Amino acid sequence: MKKIFYTILLLLTMSSLIMAQATGNRNYAKRAKGNVNYNNNTYNDYSEVPQNIEPNVTLGQGKLVTLEVQILSNQKADTYVAIFNLTQMGKTVDETNWLLTDRYNGFAQELQSVGIPKDAIYLDMISFVPLYEYEKEKKIFSKTHNEVPKGFEMQQNVHIKYNDMSMMPKIMSVAAKYEIFDLVKIDYAVDNQEAVYVEMREKAVAHLVQEIELYVDRLGVDLESGYRIVGENKQVSFPVDRYSSYNAYSNVSLGGTPEKGKVQDMYKPKTMYYDKVAYDNFDIVINPTVLEPAIQFMYTMKIQIAVKDPNQPTPQHVWLTPDGDLVPIKID
Template identity: 35%
Template sequence: MKKLFLCISAVVFQTAFGQFSGNINYQNQVRYADTTINIAPPSPNDIVISIKGLANIKANQYVAIFSLTQVGETAEEVNELMDKRLTSSLAQIKLNKGVETYVDMISFVPVYQFNVEKKIFSKKTYNEVPTGFELKKNLHIKFSDPAQLNQLITILSGHEIYDLVRVDYFADNLEIIKKDLMNKAKVTLQEKIKTYEALLGESFATANKSINDGYKTILPVESYKSYEAYNSSTLALNKFANVNQANKSTTLYYQPVLDKEFDFVINPTIVEPVIQVMYEVKLVINKEKKMDSKDHKSYLLITSNGEMKELNMNSTP
């Protein structure tokens, strides 16, 4: 009986002091990828050779989008207040060299609220009545130095503009990098073909071949993931206990495409969000033996009219 009590106590003790972590490095649901290479059995007739390349491209142009909302009792008031905020902001932003701006009109709608109508012998009636207007605009700002974004945020926050919607990344050398990916994949593919020929002891020069390729581009805005950063313990409480949980901080982190699945990588080391371009080329080699011309047998048939016709004895009916 004493042994059973000790066993139950140990279980309760472990339950009461179990730790649960929400940080990305401590989450219980984190699973490491399988490191086993799964290779399909070879086909007796076809050989498929695949080459994958990845390029990490640093952006040289950025576009930040800020959202503005203004409300007022009249249309004139709304436009006047919005123009005042924008004019002051744009005047300071244009002092930065190489910065371009564009104001995008989003919406201009009336704002309603309920007005209560009281009646003596019936229930209250709630009527929607217009009380003002709401104006929404987006401010697009193009810049080339990432450090300028901090200056832009400081300027805009001084005019009650706080909503940074997104930041888009652009690279002028994107097409050049794509050509570099293709050329490097071509060289890698030729080297792999030679390796296969050496392993099999035969040449693929006369074999039937087919090829296909394609690109895929991943932008930084698509590569952010979220997680909750906290570490709290559980207590052995009964179901009637009052527990007030604190709000946990949710944050984001940049998760680029990992380079472990690629045959080669251009600019492998990155310390900032980058534009990632992937390229893959697949070559299919058909190893079916072709009929040699010397094995082709044909016969000539002379008809009663003296005409000559060729009979192919290797053709199937």
């Protein structure tokens, strides 16, 4: 009996470990309310997670049949642009400019040695402002503090274009040598964006044609004689907008709060992860498996078709002869 109990306990423990590995700390962070700061950024309607997973069917009113297809295409970037911020302070204008120029020149020169060509590096001037500090007036019984110039601060951004994501560790290593630690963002780009939408449009048309044939051949709905209205829409989501963050930790209390002394909280790192647009609402997903953060193109095509009412009599065309007779005319 003890062996059976231990076996069940082991299976339950292993099951919980497997579930943790399958779902990840993101779900643990969502469950542990109060102890975890979880922020899941949402940037468009496509990324909303439905509360009710059961599909809802809405029948349109009147004599219109509406068909819709939504397509998502995951595309690996062809080029990347990383933006680093350089901030330099100095006592004088010349000193500030010289120090920053020296850092940039060294950074740009060493980037070329790791495979970044000179024409793929661009320097963007951001700001050049004076710095002030408060100085107390040296007067008897005076409490006045005046702002006086202390120095200058210059900021510039370095834009670096590259074609292979494996270049980023090399770029970061060179940047660290010149005390450049602020990676502002990385932009992703697809060279032939038009071709992506052409592929999605063709798949949308093929999907809708297949649905119309299903209505006509299998369900007996007359969609061939009605007029049609077609509309389309497109949207794109870049990786820079798809990162979410959370703090994964759990506070354990062993007997309440301390009675004496101060509580010193430990530093709890924040986890960031790429949270792609979910596939829930899409009929077709091109390149569904995403290993590297991808540019996600979204396309929707909707068609409305007027359906003939079987109870409404077919209008007849007649010809009034000179003798006063009504002769039916068949018009195809």
